[in-house]
Amino acid sequence: MVPGPEDEFHDPLDAAARLSREWLDGMPTRSIVARADVEQVKDALGRDLADAGVDPVEVVESLSAAVEPGLIAMQSPRFFGWVIGGTAPSALAADWLVSAWDQNAALREVTPGVNGAEELAAEWLCDLLGLPSGTVAGFTTGATTANLVALAAARHAVLERVGWDDAVDGIQGAPRIRVFAGDDHHPSVDVALRWLGLGRPVDVATDDQGRMLPEALEAALAVGAGSAAGEDGRGDDGAGDDGSGDDGSGDDRPSPAIVCLQAGNIHSGASDPFEACVGVAHAAGAWAHVDGAFGLWVAASGRLRHLVAGVELADSWATDAHKTLNVPYDAGIVAVADPAPLVAAMTMHAAYLPAAATGIDAADRVLELSRRARGVPTYAALRTLGRDGVAELVDGLADAATALAEGLRAMEGVEVLNEVVFTQVCAAFDGHDVAELARALDDDGVALAHPSRWRGRDVLRFSVSNRSTDAAATAATLDAVRRVLAG
Numbered sequence: 001m002v003p004g005p006e007d008e009f010h011d012p013l014d015a016a017a018r019l020s021r022e023w024l025d026g027m028p029t030r031s032i033v034a035r036a037d038v039e040q041v042k043d044a045l046g047r048d049l050a051d052a053g054v055d056p057v058e059v060v061e062s063l064s065a066a067v068e069p070g071l072i073a074m075q076s077p078r079f080f081g082w083v084i085g086g087t088a089p090s091a092l093a094a095d096w097l098v099s100a101w102d103q104n105a106a107l108r109e110v111t112p113g114v115n116g117a118e119e120l121a122a123e124w125l126c127d128l129l130g131l132p133s134g135t136v137a138g139f140t141t142g143a144t145t146a147n148l149v150a151l152a153a154a155r156h157a158v159l160e161r162v163g164w165d166d167a168v169d170g171i172q173g174a175p176r177i178r179v180f181a182g183d184d185h186h187p188s189v190d191v192a193l194r195w196l197g198l199g200r201p202v203d204v205a206t207d208d209q210g211r212m213l214p215e216a217l218e219a220a221l222a223v224g225a226g227s228a229a230g231e232d233g234r235g236d237d238g239a240g241d242d243g244s245g246d247d248g249s250g251d252d253r254p255s256p257a258i259v260c261l262q263a264g265n266i267h268s269g270a271s272d273p274f275e276a277c278v279g280v281a282h283a284a285g286a287w288a289h290v291d292g293a294f295g296l297w298v299a300a301s302g303r304l305r306h307l308v309a310g311v312e313l314a315d316s317w318a319t320d321a322h323k324t325l326n327v328p329y330d331a332g333i334v335a336v337a338d339p340a341p342l343v344a345a346m347t348m349h350a351a352y353l354p355a356a357a358t359g360i361d362a363a364d365r366v367l368e369l370s371r372r373a374r375g376v377p378t379y380a381a382l383r384t385l386g387r388d389g390v391a392e393l394v395d396g397l398a399d400a401a402t403a404l405a406e407g408l409r410a411m412e413g414v415e416v417l418n419e420v421v422f423t424q425v426c427a428a429f430d431g432h433d434v435a436e437l438a439r440a441l442d443d444d445g446v447a448l449a450h451p452s453r454w455r456g457r458d459v460l461r462f463s464v465s466n467r468s469t470d471a472a473a474t475a476a477t478l479d480a481v482r483r484v485l486a487g
C-alpha cells in the first residue's frame with residue numbers, strides 16, 4: 001500500500017533525526033578529518049542509478065552510512081580551518097523546518113510566515129551591528145554572493161550619479177568605474193567584481209596587519225580621478241555623450257568609484273580604519289563597501305566594537321551568519337544603507353508575480369527569485385541568544401583565540417605573527433615545514449588548522465569560529481601541537 005501523504009514523511013524524518021543526533025553526539029570524540037575520499041564515498045553510495053527505486057528510509061540510512069566516513073568534523077570545538085562556524089541547536093532545527101515548510105520565499109505577501117521571520121532577523125542584525133536606521137538587509141547564500149549583491153547596488157548607484165542607467169544600458173560603453181581594495185583583501189571581492197564586469201580592483205597599501213592605509217587610499221583615489229565625463233570614461237567616443245555627462249567640459253561630478261573595505265582580515269582578524277577610509281572614499285564621491293564576512297560581528301560586542309569604529313558610515317556591508325553566529329550554511333547577509341540602488345539592481349517584474357504593496361520583497365533584495373527562506377535559522381539563533389548572548393558568543397571566540405595564541409607563543413620556536421584582536425591566529429614555526437605540521441596534526445586527529453602564507457611567511461592559521469571552543473578545547477589543541485612539534 002502506498003503510504004498516505006500524512007504519514008509518508010514520518011519514517012524518513014525519524015531516521016534523519018536519529019542519524020543527525022548520532023553525528024552530533026559523536027562530535028567531541030570523533031577524528032576531525034575524513035577517513036574516506038570522494039571516490040571511496042562514491043563506491044559506497046553505489047555508482048549506478050538502478051532502474052528500480054529504493055525505499056526512502058533505506059535511502060536515508062544508506063546515504064548516511066556511505067557519506068559518514070567522508071565527513072569532516074567542522075562542528076568540532078577543535079576545528080580551526082578556514083573560517084568555519086559551528087551549528088547552534090535552534091538554528092539547525094529551524095533549518096529543518098525551513099525545508100519541511102518548503103516555502104518559496106521570494107514574495108513577502110505570498111509567504112508571510114517565513115518572510116516575517118526573515119525580515120525581523122534582518123532588522124535585528126542591522127541593529128545589533130550598529131548599521132544606520134533605514135538599512136535594508138537580505139539573505140544570500142554566503143558572503144561571496146553578499147559582496148556581489150552589494151557591489152551590484154554600488155555599481156548602479158555610482159553610475160546613476162553620473163547619469164548612466166546600467167539597468168537599461170548595461171555597462172558596455174558606460175563611464176569607467178574605478179574600484180579600490182586593500183592589498184590584503186579576500187578573493188571573494190575579486191570574484192564579485194569579475195561577475196559584475198568591473199575587473200580587478202586597484203590595490204591600496206595596508207599596514208602589517210592588513211589594515212588599509214587611509215593616506216594610501218586618498219592617493220590612489222586622486223590618480224586619474226578626472227570627472228564623470230573625463231578621459232577615463234570608456235564612452236568618450238560618442239557613447240560618452242549618451243547620458244554620461246557633457247563630454248568632459250564643465251562636468252565636475254567625480255568619476256564613478258567604489259572602495260571595498262574589510263572588517264576582519266582572514267589572517268590577522270584586523271579591520272580597516274573605517275572612520276578615516278570611509279571619509280576619504282566619500283570625499284572622493286566613492287561608494288564605500290565593507291566585506292565583513294566574520295569581522296563585522298565584533299560590532300555586536302560592547303568590548304570589541306571599537307575594532308570597527310565608523311563601520312556604520314559605509315554604504316553597504318556583507319557578512320555571514322554561518323561563520324560567527326554559528327548558523328548552518330547558506331546564511332550570508334547583504335545590507336545596504338539606501339535600499340533604492342539595491343532594489344534597482346535586484347528587482348524583477350512579471351505580470352504573474354504579485355509585487356509587494358508595501359515593504360521590499362526578498363526577491364528584490366538578493367539574486368534569487370525562487371529561494372528557500374534561508375534567513376529563518378538566523379532568526380532562531382538571534383532569538384535564542386538575545387543581544388547579550390550574541391555579545392558573549394563574539395567575546396568568547398576572541399577569548400579562545402587569545403588563549404590559543406598565548407599557548408602557542410609559550411612554545412619554543414613558535415611565533416604568533418598577528419596582533420590577536422579577534423578570532424584569527426597565524427603562527428610561524430621555526431625549523432618546521434608548516435604543510436608537514438598541518439598533515440601531522442591531521443594524522444593526530446585531535447585538532448585541525450590550515451597552512452597558509454602571510455606577509456612572506458609560512459604559517460599555520462587557526463581560526464576560532466565555533467561557539468563550543470572552550471578552555472578544554474584550546475588546551476587539547478595546544479597539547480596536539482606540542483605532540484606534533486615533538487615529532
Ligand SMILES: Cc1ncc(COP(=O)(O)O)c(C=O)c1O
Nearest residue numbers: 083142143144186188266293320
Ligand atoms: C573576509 C571574507 N570575505 C568573504 C568570505 C567568503 O564567504 P563565503 O564563503 O560565505 O562566501 C570569507 C570566507 O571566509 C571571508 O573570510
